[in-house]
Amino acid sequence: MTPRIVYLATADARGHLMRAQLLVHALRQAGAQVDVITTSDAGQRFLAGFGIEASILSHHYAMQFDTRQNMLRGASNRNVLHYMVHPARMLRDLLRLRRTLRGKDILVNDSFHPAALFMGILPVARRKVVHVYGGSLREAVLGNFDGTKRRLFSHLFRHVVGWQIDAARARLEHDFSYAISDHAKGRDCSLPTPVQVAGPPPADGLNSAAIYLNPHFSDTNLAHALCEGIADAGLAAYCVGEGYAGNDGWVGVDPNWASRAAHAEVIVSAPGMAALSIAVVYGRPIILVLTEQPEQASNAKRATALGIAHQTVTWRGEAHDFRCQVRQAASTLRRMVPAPTAVSSGRLQAQARVDAWTVRLLALCGVQT
Structure with missing residues (x-):
């Protein structure tokens, strides 16, 4: 059986896309069929630079930042709200994702796209949605309205989004400091953030x-x-x-x-x-x-x-x-x-991180490695 995966990586920042290209290459090498979706033209071009062809779900959902990477919370919240209530936006994306998921084993949601969050509570789709996120990002999303005067809304938002996350098939939380665990086999799983295996030192010497x-x-x-x-x-x-x-x-x-x-x-x-x-x-x-x-x-x-x-x-x-x-x-x-051996030992750690993710995602497709 060929594992069939849809990988949705938001283009709000490049960490999601870097993770996507690492895992997509590894999954394909392991024999999986992987379709990749992102959320902007720039994100699509970025993935193409790593040899990954991606389609665009829509251009409507995006966090808003200034020119120094400071999050514009008010503008971001307005953008997300408009995306969710506009009939030609999230509803359209939900229908497209539903069609895309036909015949697929899982949908990887990296990280917290609203349409995939909503699909995680639908009767059939919830059995296929796998949320991938950093632990710090989950808490930042859930606490988006904490500290504001809208306490009731903040509580309701935290409850609803938390329910959407927890209702899905699986949750893979990652962090830069996590170790690889032999017990990472359940619906809730902690994994170290995947890292690219380093090549040789650059020939131009500009590497300080x-x-x-x-x-x-x-x-x-x-x-x-x-x-x-x-x-x-x-x-x-x-x-x-x-x-x-x-x-x-x-x-x-x-x-x-x-x-x-x-x-x-x-x-x-x-x-x-x-x-x-x-x-x-x-x-x-x-x-x-x-x-x-x-x-x-x-x-x-x-x-x-x-x-x-x-x-x-x-x-x-x-x-x-x-x-x-x-x-x-x-x-x-x-x-x-x-340490003199830092790079050589790091390569082994990097490969082990990618391998751990590959095994976990394939297991969620019903493939034992």
Whole structure:
């Protein structure tokens, strides 16, 4: 029996798409048939750079951010509400997903697309929906209205969304610090965030600092101050970010950025699950660029609690201040010399993470490996 999977990865940030391309390649190599869906033209192009052809569910659902990756909560909530109540939006997507699921074993919802959340409570579809999410993201979604004056609505929202999540067939929660467990076989499963297996060191030698900023970053003042701070610390920089493509040597998309990061003296990124996972697996220190994004703020706090080698910097609208923060952070971290075997052992850990996800998803399709 050939496992048949639909993988829906939102394009709000690239961590969901990176996870999707890693797992889709692994699942296909294991013999599964996987159809991939995303939520924007940019997300579709990003996946194409990794050899993944994806269709677009619709362009209507998206979180809203400013040019420094600060979440615009009011605008995001209005966008999601409009998406859910407009008859030509979520209803249309539900009908399309229902058609797409015919003859398929599971629908992987990465991460919390409203249409797939709603399908998770429908009588037939709920047996096929598998939610994939970071633990910090689930709490951020459930607590979206906490602390507001609308306490009754906040309570109702938490209850309804929690019910939608829990009613589905399975929930795979991931985190940068989780270990692979032999007991991860139930409907509720904890897995380490999948990580790309690193290739050899880059031939160009520009590998002292590997910088990645997701597409929500497009403020050029922030980018210039960041690069200047890295240079002040005596480090060369390799910079990737779609919001800065073509700007002072920045690359829009690099499928091999994870390999560069694995060999870097210092990684620089917002505290998403993917970047922190690369830092943990390959034993690299990381500079975390903090913004107003609830789940990433939670990740940064956990990095501190777990003793991960990192420094945090925060853009406050003043370039010189940010440049000084980055210089100090980079100077501190570059004195931390990774173990000589960090990359080779990291490759084994990365492959084990991907293998664990592959086995779990195939098991949900009824395939024992």
